[in-house]
Amino acid sequence: MAVYTNVSxxxxxxxxxxYDVGSALSFKGIAEGVENSNFLLKTTRxxxxxxxxxxxxxxxxxxxFLALMEHLAEHHVTCPIxxxxxxxxxxxxxxxRAAALISFLDGVSVQHxxxxxxxxxxxxxxxxxxxxxxxxxxxxxxLGQKDWRGLFKKSKARADxxxxxxxxxxxxxxxxxxxxxxxxxxxxxxxxxxxxDNVFFIGNRLxxxxxxxxACNDMLAYDLAVCLNAWCFDDDQRFHPDQARAMIxxxxxxxxxxxxELDALPLLxxxxxxxxxxxxxxxWLHHPDGALVAPKNPLDFLKRLQFxxxxxxxxxxxxxx
Amino acid sequence: MAVYTNVSxxxxxxxxxxYDVGSALSFKGIAEGVENSNFLLKTTRxxxxxxxxxxxxxxxxxxxFLALMEHLAEHHVTCPIxxxxxxxxxxxxxxxRAAALISFLDGVSVQHxxxxxxxxxxxxxxxxxxxxxxxxxxxxxxLGQKDWRGLFKKSKARADxxxxxxxxxxxxxxxxxxxxxxxxxxxxxxxxxxxxDNVFFIGNRLxxxxxxxxACNDMLAYDLAVCLNAWCFDDDQRFHPDQARAMIxxxxxxxxxxxxELDALPLLxxxxxxxxxxxxxxxWLHHPDGALVAPKNPLDFLKRLQFxxxxxxxxxxxxxx
Numbered sequence: 001m002a003v004y005t006n007v008s009x010x011x012x013x014x015x016x017x018x019y020d021v022g023s024a025l026s027f028k029g030i031a032e033g034v035e036n037s038n039f040l041l042k043t044t045r046x047x048x049x050x051x052x053x054x055x056x057x058x059x060x061x062x063x064x065f066l067a068l069m070e071h072l073a074e075h076h077v078t079c080p081i082x083x084x085x086x087x088x089x090x091x092x093x094x095x096x097r098a099a100a101l102i103s104f105l106d107g108v109s110v111q112h113x114x115x116x117x118x119x120x121x122x123x124x125x126x127x128x129x130x131x132x133x134x135x136x137x138x139x140x141x142x143l144g145q146k147d148w149r150g151l152f153k154k155s156k157a158r159a160d161x162x163x164x165x166x167x168x169x170x171x172x173x174x175x176x177x178x179x180x181x182x183x184x185x186x187x188x189x190x191x192x193x194x195x196x197d198n199v200f201f202i203g204n205r206l207x208x209x210x211x212x213x214x215a216c217n218d219m220l221a222y223d224l225a226v227c228l229n230a231w232c233f234d235d236d237q238r239f240h241p242d243q244a245r246a247m248i249x250x251x252x253x254x255x256x257x258x259x260x261e262l263d264a265l266p267l268l269x270x271x272x273x274x275x276x277x278x279x280x281x282x283x284w285l286h287h288p289d290g291a292l293v294a295p296k297n298p299l300d301f302l303k304r305l306q307f308x309x310x311x312x313x314x315x316x317x318x319x320x321x
Numbered sequence: 322m323a324v325y326t327n328v329s330x331x332x333x334x335x336x337x338x339x340y341d342v343g344s345a346l347s348f349k350g351i352a353e354g355v356e357n358s359n360f361l362l363k364t365t366r367x368x369x370x371x372x373x374x375x376x377x378x379x380x381x382x383x384x385x386f387l388a389l390m391e392h393l394a395e396h397h398v399t400c401p402i403x404x405x406x407x408x409x410x411x412x413x414x415x416x417x418r419a420a421a422l423i424s425f426l427d428g429v430s431v432q433h434x435x436x437x438x439x440x441x442x443x444x445x446x447x448x449x450x451x452x453x454x455x456x457x458x459x460x461x462x463x464l465g466q467k468d469w470r471g472l473f474k475k476s477k478a479r480a481d482x483x484x485x486x487x488x489x490x491x492x493x494x495x496x497x498x499x500x501x502x503x504x505x506x507x508x509x510x511x512x513x514x515x516x517x518d519n520v521f522f523i524g525n526r527l528x529x530x531x532x533x534x535x536a537c538n539d540m541l542a543y544d545l546a547v548c549l550n551a552w553c554f555d556d557d558q559r560f561h562p563d564q565a566r567a568m569i570x571x572x573x574x575x576x577x578x579x580x581x582e583l584d585a586l587p588l589l590x591x592x593x594x595x596x597x598x599x600x601x602x603x604x605w606l607h608h609p610d611g612a613l614v615a616p617k618n619p620l621d622f623l624k625r626l627q628f629x630x631x632x633x634x635x636x637x638x639x640x641x642x
Contacts, residue, residue: 008431008432008433009429009430009431009432009522010431010432010433012429023524024429024523025427025428025429025523026425026427026428026429026521027429028351028352028353028361029351029352029353030349030350030351030352030361031349031350031351031352032349032350040349040351040361042427104347106346106347106363107346107347108330108333108345108346108347108348109330110329110330110331111329111330111331112329112331200347201330202345202346203344
């Protein structure tokens with residue numbers, strides 16, 4: 001939620017000479033996307049987002065992300081469309097950062113999703129999975145199950161500063177998931193970070209997805225497990241089965257959700273909760289003093305993890321096979 | 322350059338019921354205005370800025386600022402226009418802050434002003450001064466010459482942490498200005514903070530002024546002295562007389578600049594440099610760890626002050642009576 005790299009009007013004018021988008025009428029840094037610097041650009045031809053990729057997005061991954069957005073847009077999944085430069089390139093360098101110009105997407109992020117929002121999300125997520133099926137790009141999940149232990153190592157020594165016993169809870173869960181993490185579920189392209197910030201609505205209509213910079217190949221049901229964690233708990237960390245039911249039911253109508261996937265859901269939800277617990281714990285312990293972004297409390301995801309650990313089967317999510 | 326107060330889509334929907342501006346299509350926190358939280362709102366009817374006033378803007382002053390913007394817009398000075406609620410009110414409360422909806426203004430701030438930008442600014446500033454002449458509101462300059470000693474008191478003990486000898490340089494200047502600060506020059510409404518961030522251009526054409534939250538009654542020539550400080554020094558703190566000449570010459574063509582004002586200019590420039598040195602020094606010493614906004618280096622204005630102290634008369638600014 002910040003602008004890390006400054007772009008002056010003069011820098012912008014030079015950058016825009018590489019594109020056929022008209023000249024700048026307005027240019028404002030926006031508080032969107034935790035990882036990158038984003039600017040809203042209005043030109044004589046339309047509205048765009050200029051993104052400068054900061055350290056967490058590797059330049060080597062950009063062709064995958066941008067081509068995926070292009071592919072999805074061609075397959076009727078509403079998302080920002082990367083704008084090609086006059087030379088055909090989808091990204092170039094600006095002020096020492098890789099930078100891309102993408103189309104502006106109408107819509108507003110909701111903070112407290114309702115059943116209607118969850119239903120719309122479920123259907124659109126399945127459309128995303130189906131629409132991405134023909135995409136040829138491949139990217140390993142850099143924050144997948146096999147990476148969690150390595151991630152934890154960087155925070156382990158100080159985990160108990162955040163909450164007494166946290167280190168041992170995580171250690172036990174990592175060991176458990178090592179033995180029971182599924183490997184037999186259908187895979188494909190997942191968004192990987194579908195929190196409400198990354199989904200736009202106009203009223204109750206879902207108008208599009210943004211921020212594909214965690215997209216990768218992984219189990220499709222894991223994407224839904226991320227959404228259950230991100231959309232179906234309230235601010236007091238209470239789970240709302242009616243929202244989960246609406247989401248999964250809408251998903252299944254577009255892409256049938258197998259019994260195997262349903263049975264694995266509690267496990268996938270534990271994994272997804274652990275993944276965000278680990279990245280938030282890392283950010284919490286490692287953010288520099290004076291950081292532009294206030295880190296989010298990792299303990300929200302400890303509570304969600306503990307809920308999933310207590311679940312006996314899909315029925316506890318309000319679901320049935 | 323930040324969003325201090327969060328506004329959810331749900332909060333926004335409730336807020337918009339008080340206005341006749343259509344429904345939200347897009348809503349983004351923007352990095353504009355150091356003092357307040359600003360959001361760019363696109364609705365089915367147009368584009369707007371929603372501002373939530375943080376602690377530095379007193380709610381008691383808001384009617385003055387908003388009425389001034391209305392008055393200026395009616396007198397052909399391009400600036401954001403406050404949007405009235407259905408009840409006629411120009412501001413109301415949102416998430417514990419006073420909040421106003423204002424019209425969106427096209428234009429981009431320049432970081433390195435050219436002679437053309439300075440010329441356009443001079444003419445538009447004079448139009449602002451002339452256009453505000455009939456405005457009935459009054460507001461004392463809260464950061465005027467009489468306030469500088471009190472402001473310095475809050476930083477004095479630690480001034481030399483920033484630069485050795487800084488405290489005594491400021492002390493000497495305060496004493497000097499106490500005795501020679503002019504009181505006989507024409508007064509009126511000044512903007513008071515016309516840094517390049519607060520002026521929009523489309524190409525070389527000045528498209529409008531923003532951020533009137535330091536506007537007050539003071540000497541008109543003092544506003545020009547602020548601009549000379551803010552627009553006519555480069556990043557190495559070198560003064561550019563050609564830019565100053567273009568600015569003042571364009572100003573004089575709209576509102577004749579008297580010989581008295583010209584003679585007082587070096588003094589007013591010293592005062593303006595000191596005012597920004599003092600507020601930046603305060604921010605530098607008092608910003609909390611983890612603050613969203615990186616404070617600006619106060620020493621830039623020490624160098625500008627020292628330049629003005631070395632000046633013998635208007636000729637050193639490239640000007641003649």
